[in-house]
Structure formats: structure tokens, C-alpha cells
Amino acid sequence: MSDYSKPLPDIDDETRPFWDGALREELRMQKCSRCGHIRYPISRICPDCLEPGHEWVPLSGRGEVYSSIVFHQVYDKAFADDVPYNVSLVQLDEGPRMFSNVVGVPPSEVTVGARVRVVFDRVTEEVAIPRFTPEEQ
Amino acid sequence: MMGAAANSAVAASRHMALYGTTSEQLAEVAVACRKHASMNPDAVMREPITVADHQASRFIVEPLRLLDCCLISDGGVCVIVTSAERAKDAKQPPVLISGMGQAYTTRTLEREDWWYVPHQKEALDRAYAMAGMGPQDVDVAQLYDNFTISVLLWLEHAGFCKPGESGPFVENGRIQLGGELPVNTAGGNLSESYMEGWLHIVEGVRQLRGQGGARQVQGAETCLVTGRGMTLNCSNAMLLTKGRSERACERTDGQSSAANAADERQRGGRVSERASEPMGRAAPRTRPTSASEEGG
Numbered sequence: 552m553s554d555y556s557k558p559l560p561d562i563d564d565e566t567r568p569f570w571d572g573a574l575r576e577e578l579r580m581q582k583c584s585r586c587g588h589i590r591y592p593i594s595r596i597c598p599d600c601l602e603p604g605h606e607w608v609p610l611s612g613r614g615e616v617y618s619s620i621v622f623h624q625v626y627d628k629a630f631a632d633d634v635p636y637n638v639s640l641v642q643l644d645e646g647p648r649m650f651s652n653v654v655g656v657p658p659s660e661v662t663v664g665a666r667v668r669v670v671f672d673r674v675t676e677e678v679a680i681p682r683f684t685p686e687e688q
Numbered sequence: 689m690m691g692a693a694a695n696s697a698v699a700a701s702r703h704m705a706l707y708g709t710t711s712e713q714l715a716e717v718a719v720a721c722r723k724h725a726s727m728n729p730d731a732v733m734r735e736p737i738t739v740a741d742h743q744a745s746r747f748i749v750e751p752l753r754l755l756d757c758c759l760i761s762d763g764g765v766c767v768i769v770t771s772a773e774r775a776k777d778a779k780q781p782p783v784l785i786s787g788m789g790q791a792y793t794t795r796t797l798e799r800e801d802w803w804y805v806p807h808q809k810e811a812l813d814r815a816y817a818m819a820g821m822g823p824q825d826v827d828v829a830q831l832y833d834n835f836t837i838s839v840l841l842w843l844e845h846a847g848f849c850k851p852g853e854s855g856p857f858v859e860n861g862r863i864q865l866g867g868e869l870p871v872n873t874a875g876g877n878l879s880e881s882y883m884e885g886w887l888h889i890v891e892g893v894r895q896l897r898g899q900g901g902a903r904q905v906q907g908a909e910t911c912l913v914t915g916r917g918m919t920l921n922c923s924n925a926m927l928l929t930k931g932r933s934e935r936a937c938e939r940t941d942g943q944s945s946a947a948n949a950a951d952e953r954q955r956g957g958r959v960s961e962r963a964s965e966p967m968g969r970a971a972p973r974t975r976p977t978s979a980s981e982e983g984g
Contacts, residue, residue, distance in 0.1 A: 590798065591797065591798075592797060598795060598798045617702065618698045618699075618701040618702040618705070618803060619701050620694060620697040620698055620701050620749050620750055620751070621747065621749065621750035622690075622694070622749055622750075623746065623747040623748060623749065623750060624693065624747075624748045624749060626690075626691055635747070635750070638690065638694065640698055640702075640797075640803075647797075647798075648797045648800075649797070650690070650797075659750060662705075663701060663702065663704075663705035664705065
């Protein structure tokens with residue numbers, strides 16, 4: 552058993568492809584089989600055309616910081632030792648946006664518009680969490 | 689993810705990056721609300737603050753500081769709504785609901801401008817259209833302020849300034865009493881009490897009755913009240929206007945009740961009961977204004 556004490560995702564059939572991809576260091580999202588829209592967060596139907604059919608496609612894992620904030624307040628004691636930590640909204644090159652952490656730089660020094668790439672943080676045997684780090688120049 | 693402060697912090701970060709909005713400009717909202725609360729004997733936080741005090745307060749979710757956040761309060765608010773006819777005979781001077789609008793979205797991250805809560809503008813446009821008014825008709829505003837950044841977004845959506853210009857707009861006391869557009873004259877959620885925005889309605893009514901005491905906006909005839917809920921997804925706006933009571937009319941100009949009622953109809957005045965009636969029944973003022981023209 553892992554000694555990782557922070558919240559973990561409840562993985563089910565709907566979300567398993569995302570987490571299986573992450574274990575293989577691949578950022579995957581759902582692509583609508585009708586209109587081609589790539590969506591996130593994970594959902595049963597396409598928010599653009601309401602089609603349920605989709606396939607899981609790999610993304611480049613690259614994008615730019617859309618908005619960036621730093622948690623100083625401890626809302627969940629599991630994160631008490633982590634504050635201050637960065638949370639960023641990342642605009643992925645393929646279109647979707649996702650919340651994650653930008654790591655590898657001081658939390659307050661993440662700038663909106665900075666290029667980032669995904670990295671996978673293997674926190675347990677079953678779970679790798681996609682985070683982002685500044686793209687090499 | 690992550691809680692109310694974080695959602696608003698995301699909006700603040702994006703607004704700052706796009707438009708150069710500063711933490712000191714957010715502070716102007718907190719300072720104005722606190723100044724107004726200091727004139728409100730019912731306010732919870734009455735000690736005036738400065739921009740420097742705001743800047744010295746600790747971060748909660750950066751870029752938002754403690755003094756960017758509203759209070760957490762227990763309490764109750766009562767608003768009595770009746771017809772314009774009945775209101776004329778009530779003990780207190782009537783305040784009319786001249787326009788109202790609501791809007792919401794079910795989409796969050798899927799929408800690129802989600803952080804900007806664009807549905808707020810739809811709610812405001814509907815309220816302006818029903819009242820036949822625009823931002824230039826508003827004398828005082830009570831804008832839902834869960835965090836300081838929210839006031840900036842409302843100012844833009846309501847057409848008081850263009851998108852991105854709310855930071856400079858709030859400088860130099862413009863939203864303080866005595867300024868061009870007094871905002872949250874009782875102190876707002878930031879300093880009066882957090883009653884989920886209901887006290888904004890109460891303060892709007894007080895201002896239009898001329899019962900604001902030390903914080904009264906002289907000659908206020910129209911007040912904009914806005915609200916938001918369900919994280920960032922649901923918004924509403926209401927234009928309140930000063931009504932005329934039967935008693936006041938008899939005292940001042942001797943108008944009959946029929947004449948008074950006709951006058952109210954002509955002005956497009958509506959008491960809240962009208963809000964449940966079809967929008968088509970509203971008789972807008974003839975002033976050719978709309979929020980969409982102003983809002984950009």
C-alpha cells in the first residue's frame with residue numbers, strides 16, 4: 552500500500568481510459584465521433600452536439616497557462632504541508648482547458664501565457680496525476 | 689476543484705493578465721465598501737481601511753487577499769413584495785421593480801470565457817431592456833461582491849465601463865459615496881454582512897426611499913442590484929426605481945390615486961408582482977438606450 556495520503560480519484564468505467572493513459576504517460580481526452588470536438592472535463596455526451604459516441608485520443612500534452620493562482624489557505628488538511636502551491640488553468644493546444652498544478656518553478660512565478668508541457672506524477676501503483684512544467688526553451 | 693475563493697482568483701488572475709488590472713485596484717473596491725460600512729450602524733466591519741491595509745493582508749488564494757474576501761455571516765433578510773397599487777398606500781414610500789433579468793450557463797471549463805461569467809451581461813441586458821434604461825440612468829449600484837474582482841466584472845457587464853477597463857474605473861474614489869457611481873453603499877458582502885446578496889436589495893430600497901442616513905446618495909432615483917449564485921453559473925439583475933406613495937402625492941402635489949397610477953404606468957414603474965407576469969406587458973421608457981449598445 553502507498554503512504555500517499557491525499558485525495559485520489561474514484562476511477563470508474565467512464566474515467567478509466569483517462570487514468571490508464573496517465574499511467575502510460577499519455578494525456579488522453581474524449582473526441583466526439585460526430586463533430587470531432589475534444590472535450591474535458593470527462594463527460595458522457597459531447598457538450599457541443601450532445602452525441603454520446605466518442606473515442607479516447609492522445610494529446611500532445613502541451614499548452615499554455617491560461618490563469619494561475621496560488622493556494623495559501625489550507626482547505627483540506629491533506630495539503631497542509633504543501634501551501635503555498637500553484638494551481639493553474641492550462642489551455643491545451645488541442646483546445647480543451649484543464650486545471651492542474653504547474654510544478655518545477657516557485658508557485659508565484661508561474662505566468663499567464665507561459666508554455667507548459669505535461670508531466671506525470673506517479674503517486675500510487677494505480678494513479679499517475681498529470682501536472683505541468685515549463686516547456687524547455 | 690477548489691472553492692469559491694479559488695474560482696474568483698482564477699478570474700482575477702486572467703483579468704490581470706489580459707488587462708493589467710492590479711491588486712491595488714481590487715483594493716479600491718474593498719476600501720469603498722468599508723468606507724460605506726463605517727457609515728452604517730448595522731454593518732459588521734466598520735473600521736475604515738486603506739489600500740495599504742489591503743496590501744498588507746495575507747493571501748488566501750493568490751492573487752486574492754483576505755480583504756478581497758466577503759464575510760461569513762449568520763442572519764436573515766426580509767423583502768416584502770406587493771403590487772404597485774397596494775404599495776401606494778403602504779406606510780413606507782414604495783420602490784418599484786422597473787426591470788429584472790436572469791441568466792445562467794451549465795458550461796464551465798468548456799467555455800473559453802467561463803471565468804468572465806458572460807451570462808451576467810445577459811441578465812443585465814434583460815433588466816435594462818425591461819426597464820427601458822441603460823447604465824447612464826443608474827444613480828447608485830449594489831453589486832454582488834463575494835470577492836472584490838466580482839465588482840469589477842459587474843461594472844463591465846453593466847456597461848459602466850468597457851471590458852477590461854474596470855480597474856482604472858474604480859480608482860480615485862469613483863465608486864465611493866460622493867463619486868460618480870456609488871457602489872455597495874451599505875458596505876456590501878465585503879463589509880456589511882454576507883446575506884447572499886439579499887442586503888443589496890434592502891440597501892437599494894433604503895437609498896430610493898431616502899432613508900440612507902449618512903450614506904444617502906442625494907437624489908437617487910434608480911438603483912441597480914445584481915446577484916449571483918451556484919458557484920459562477922447563475923446571475924440576476926434588477927433595476928429599482930423610486931416610486932411615489934399616495935400619501936406623499938397628496939401632501940406634495942395633490943394628485944389623485946388614478947393619476948398617480950397612470951403616472952407609474954407611463955414611467956414603466958413596476959412593483960415586483962409584475963415580475964411574474966409576461967415580460968411583454970412591461971411598458972419601457974422611451975429613452976433609446978440599451979446595455980448592449982453600451983456594454984461593448
